[in-house]
Amino acid sequence: MSDKVKQLILRVRKGDHDAFAKIVEFYKKPVYNICLRMVGIPQEAEDLAQDAFLRAYTNIDRYELDKKFSTWLYRIATNLSIDYLRRKKPAAYLDSEVPGTDGFTMYSQFSIDEPLPEERVVDQETKEWVQYEINQLPPKYRSAIILKYIEDLSLKEISEILDLPVPTVKTRIHRGREALRKRMKRSKKR
């Protein structure tokens, strides 16, 4: 961990709010984006990201200074997101029929064969589609995929964040990307 962050944490422990504000500024982007990709809803992600910082603040004495701070912080954010997903009702499963329809599945909404719209629009649409597909993954695969491919973290860091051995992390990444491949192939975007 950089000395700068370490100094800030020591100041936070002495009750220095300004030092904590600097930490929030420094880490808010990855923390918010982890929560956003985990839950897929911006408002919920913002609340979870705020909660993650609050939890970090109240537990700052428990943080071990010789460990990487971001790992500890991302672990809090990931756990809060997983708890949120467990609490809320499971999302409609992709393969299940939408109630009140005749053989209509969630997939069919994403398989419209139409010409490519303007590139900028495609970008946003593609993002929404990819997020939609991420949302269909079980949380345990979702977290591994997000930390690996969106946050670009090492297997070792992911294993510390998820508190799992590296081989288990690898299995989750493999299964997660295989599940995504299957879904994305079937819903084949435009």
Added chain:
Amino acid sequence: MACSDEMRKLIGRVLDEEASISERHELEEHIQTCSNCREHYKELLSTLHLIKNIGEEPVPEFFTQKVMARLPERRVSPKMS
């Protein structure tokens, strides 16, 4: 028909960047003749490309201020002034 688990594992190793040069060659040669594995590999590559390129969204405005407004008082001695 689907190829052996071994070939799927090899694809995994290549994607994880754990494969040796000769293993990469092995996969390249294999997918030239096996359309099944070629499709599988290409699909995984494009899936990962899409995931990696989803990008980061900007953090909502006043995020830090909102967090700071919610901070509880810590039970520590006041800072020395």
